[in-house]
Amino acid sequence: MRAGSFASTGRAGCRPALSAAAIARRALPILALAIPPAAIRGAEPLQARLDGGPFLPYRINRASLAADEGLLGDLELDGRRWDGTAIPLFRAQLGAQMGRTEIAFYLDEEVRGLEVRLAGVGEPRVLQLDLTRAEGREPPGETKLRARMRALDPPLRFAPSARPPARFALEGSDLGSAGVRVAAILFGVPISRTPLIFLGLSSLAAALAAALPRSGGRRSALAVILPLAAALAVTPLVALLAPPPPTLFRAAFPGHDPSAPVSGVLERRIEERTDHTLISYAASQAEAGALAQRGRVELVGLSALPEQGIPLEEVAAPGSILRLFPAPVVTNRDGQLRLGGRGFILGWVVRHEPD
Amino acid sequence: MNRIRLLSRLLFLAPLLALAAYVGLAPDAGLPRWAIFTVLAAYARLGALALGAAGSEKALLFAETLPFLAYAHAVAGREPGATVTLSSAEGAAAAAALLSVEALVEPGMGTFTGCLVFVAFAAGAGVVMGSISPAAFLAAALLVLAGSRYAALRRSHP
Numbered sequence: 001m002r003a004g005s006f007a008s009t010g011r012a013g014c015r016p017a018l019s020a021a022a023i024a025r026r027a028l029p030i031l032a033l034a035i036p037p038a039a040i041r042g043a044e045p046l047q048a049r050l051d052g053g054p055f056l057p058y059r060i061n062r063a064s065l066a067a068d069e070g071l072l073g074d075l076e077l078d079g080r081r082w083d084g085t086a087i088p089l090f091r092a093q094l095g096a097q098m099g100r101t102e103i104a105f106y107l108d109e110e111v112r113g114l115e116v117r118l119a120g121v122g123e124p125r126v127l128q129l130d131l132t133r134a135e136g137r138e139p140p141g142e143t144k145l146r147a148r149m150r151a152l153d154p155p156l157r158f159a160p161s162a163r164p165p166a167r168f169a170l171e172g173s174d175l176g177s178a179g180v181r182v183a184a185i186l187f188g189v190p191i192s193r194t195p196l197i198f199l200g201l202s203s204l205a206a207a208l209a210a211a212l213p214r215s216g217g218r219r220s221a222l223a224v225i226l227p228l229a230a231a232l233a234v235t236p237l238v239a240l241l242a243p244p245p246p247t248l249f250r251a252a253f254p255g256h257d258p259s260a261p262v263s264g265v266l267e268r269r270i271e272e273r274t275d276h277t278l279i280s281y282a283a284s285q286a287e288a289g290a291l292a293q294r295g296r297v298e299l300v301g302l303s304a305l306p307e308q309g310i311p312l313e314e315v316a317a318p319g320s321i322l323r324l325f326p327a328p329v330v331t332n333r334d335g336q337l338r339l340g341g342r343g344f345i346l347g348w349v350v351r352h353e354p355d
Numbered sequence: 356m357n358r359i360r361l362l363s364r365l366l367f368l369a370p371l372l373a374l375a376a377y378v379g380l381a382p383d384a385g386l387p388r389w390a391i392f393t394v395l396a397a398y399a400r401l402g403a404l405a406l407g408a409a410g411s412e413k414a415l416l417f418a419e420t421l422p423f424l425a426y427a428h429a430v431a432g433r434e435p436g437a438t439v440t441l442s443s444a445e446g447a448a449a450a451a452a453l454l455s456v457e458a459l460v461e462p463g464m465g466t467f468t469g470c471l472v473f474v475a476f477a478a479g480a481g482v483v484m485g486s487i488s489p490a491a492f493l494a495a496a497l498l499v500l501a502g503s504r505y506a507a508l509r510r511s512h513p
Contacts, residue, residue, distance in 0.1 A: 191430065195375075195426055195429075196372070196375060196376055198422070199371075199372060199375055199422050199423060199426060200372060202419070202422050203365070203368040203369075203371070203372060203419070206364055206368060206415075206419040207361050207364040207365045207368065208356075208361070210357075210360045210361065210363070210364040211356045211357045211358065211360045211361035211364070212356065212357075213356070213357070214357075219411075219412070224411070224415065227415055227418065227419050228415070228418055231418045231419055231421045231422055232421075234422040235421050235422045235424075235425045235440075235443050236425075236440060238422050238425040238426050238429065238439075239425050239428075239429060239436050239437075239439035239440045239443065240436050242425070242426050242429035242430055242439070243429045243430075243433075243434065243435055243436050243439065244430065244433075305433060305434075305435060307435065308435070342385045342433065343385040343433075344385075
């Protein structure tokens, strides 16, 4: 990744060179149109600017979208990968006309551009930002940080256990192997068994109805009504009880050096929050609450749809460096930023930037 | 009580129960809606063929898979409660429309080839289900259902 490739630049059509000091300033306006938006899906250009930056990978970046003509409607921010695919990064519904709105989004090194789409009255309008055209030098320590985060691959998650243990022993393996075991054994989303009971009862009713005596080869009225009524009664119950609740998993690995073998015993704590369940594993009570240790690494897992979302501060404290897969969708609900996604999101959070 | 029919029905529903229990172990697959509907419609149609079900008996078999459709949308499809209800309604309407058209074209139990054609149309309906709004899909399915029932009525009472 070229140094400083995500740093901000000047206005469209006029891109002055930036010094390192200018990069460090956080209030630079960013407006770069790499591809005419009208060429994409017949969209009109969005006359707006994206303030903030530099936009860096492995962080939750915060920016401010401002437009003189006002912003109203469904706001979407997508990332464009090197192969052209778009990934959703931010979603918000702007119910009232506003001149400026806050945006937050996660970036990794595969995203080459950003596309802001505003759909409201009339044709959708699009603002595009080519991140690879940004100029300037990257912040100090960025190369080392990115190398470190590249080494922290989010583990694959195979058939998570339905009954995770309350205590889990780390066997002195490296962090990557420990992450795979933790994700497979401990990060199982709790599923209610009650819907299965209703499905069983409905099936039993259907089987009994099928076995009832018939006259002239045709079912009696009861033999038709019973399975129908059971199916129609159980379906809404299943719809109500079956969807798994939003869940955040955290496993804090003891020690400060991610390259060293990890050992010890992780103990589970379950906390029912207002809108999600937090299941955390840590070596001790002190570890679970201690967020001030430099370079501490946590494996996090999110099971939450974008419309549900888990508060951003619960997943990653301000200043954290993180690598998540797939990229989460950030939503803004009642002024609170939340993370969610269609599938299970898994990744690493380094609580503070290492030296 | 007819034990054979009881066992046959349990044999039809037991794999669905087992699959539901298994799916509960891997709840965040994020399966697309068209896949969920197609798999269940195919299973119900082939099961009806195996059980020799025709007419209303076939329709009842489909109705009995409706709770499993809801469960699959909720757990494997990771949809919230309200969306699950809507998806189930769309699935029920699509199945009713497909069965009604099939009864018009190939009355009775049907053939294995007919089953495959049914599954292909079910897959198409699943794709359409994911592409248009629920209201539009429900309206289209009910239109197809009403039209095929009217055609069947005209055929039986010329």
